[in-house]
Amino acid sequence: DVKVTQSSRYLVKRTGEKVFLECVQDMDHENMFWYRQDPGLGLRLIYFSYDVKMKEKGDIPEGYSVSREKKERFSLILESASTNQTSMYLCASSILAGGQETQYFGPGTRLLVL
Amino acid sequence: LAKTTQPISMDSYEGQEVNITCSHNNIATNDYITWYQQFPSQGPRFIIQGYKTKVTNEVASLFIPADRKSSTLSLPRVSLSDTAVYYCLVAPTGGATNKLIFGTGTLLAVQP
Numbered sequence: 693d694v695k696v697t698q699s700s701r702y703l704v705k706r707t708g709e710k711v712f713l714e715c716v717q718d719m720d721h722e723n724m725f726w727y728r729q730d731p732g733l734g735l736r737l738i739y740f741s742y743d744v745k746m747k748e749k750g751d752i753p754e755g756y757s758v759s760r761e762k763k764e765r766f767s768l769i770l771e772s773a774s775t776n777q778t779s780m781y782l783c784a785s786s787i788l789a790g791g792q793e794t795q796y797f798g799p800g801t802r803l804l805v806l
Numbered sequence: 807l808a809k810t811t812q813p814i815s816m817d818s819y820e821g822q823e824v825n826i827t828c829s830h831n832n833i834a835t836n837d838y839i840t841w842y843q844q845f846p847s848q849g850p851r852f853i854i855q856g857y858k859t860k861v862t863n864e865v866a867s868l869f870i871p872a873d874r875k876s877s878t879l880s881l882p883r884v885s886l887s888d889t890a891v892y893y894c895l896v897a898p899t900g901g902a903t904n905k906l907i908f909g910t911g912t913l914l915a916v917q918p
Contacts, residue, residue, distance in 0.1 A: 797848075
């Protein structure tokens with residue numbers, strides 16, 4: 693079974709703090725993703741990475757950065773947390789088979805910024 | 807990318823077959839369709855995927871008509887544990903991974 697783990701299930705941070713969310717996958721997948729999920733808005737892609745040190749912006753990259761130094765690990769960084777970044781953050785990795793992609797998600801990190 | 811439209815919510819009873827339809831009128835020739843399931847406080851989980859006609863696995867069936875402008879996820883004999891949000895995604899073959907769009911999905915509520 694593919695396993696995607698996230699460093700924390702719940703986090704509480706203060707406005708202005710630097711926040712690191714870590715994600716690790718154990719299936720040697722090339723692609724990894726960070727989404728945020730808010731009520732009524734579905735999942736929105738923040739960043740994705742298709743290889744070590746490679747990244748591309750998603751739909752809502754503002755206020756976030758990412759790091760992928762090793763294939764299995766993809767980190768999301770909130771440089772200066774703000775209350776509007778309170779959300780559920782989901783990490784995923786994916787495999788492409790027969791031209792069709794399947795994403796595998798972690799359990800999510802629920803972040804509260806006070 | 808093709809936009810998808812799903813019902814916001816559906817209700818069902820245990821033991822019934824549930825069909826959730828997704829509309830994707832602008833689907834392109836090389837697009838395929840994927841469905842995910844999400845339980846509260848968990849990440850989405852892959853259910854089924856297909857390009858045309860019918861695909862079946864141990865969990866569900868996926869029906870795609872010839873014009874491919876819609877698709878239907880069929881869950882046989884649902885149980886309470888099938889209560890979840892179901893997402894329909896359309897994406898191009900070959901991977902455009904940064905273009906995947908998860909909408910708000912369909913909340914399926916299964917009652918006893």
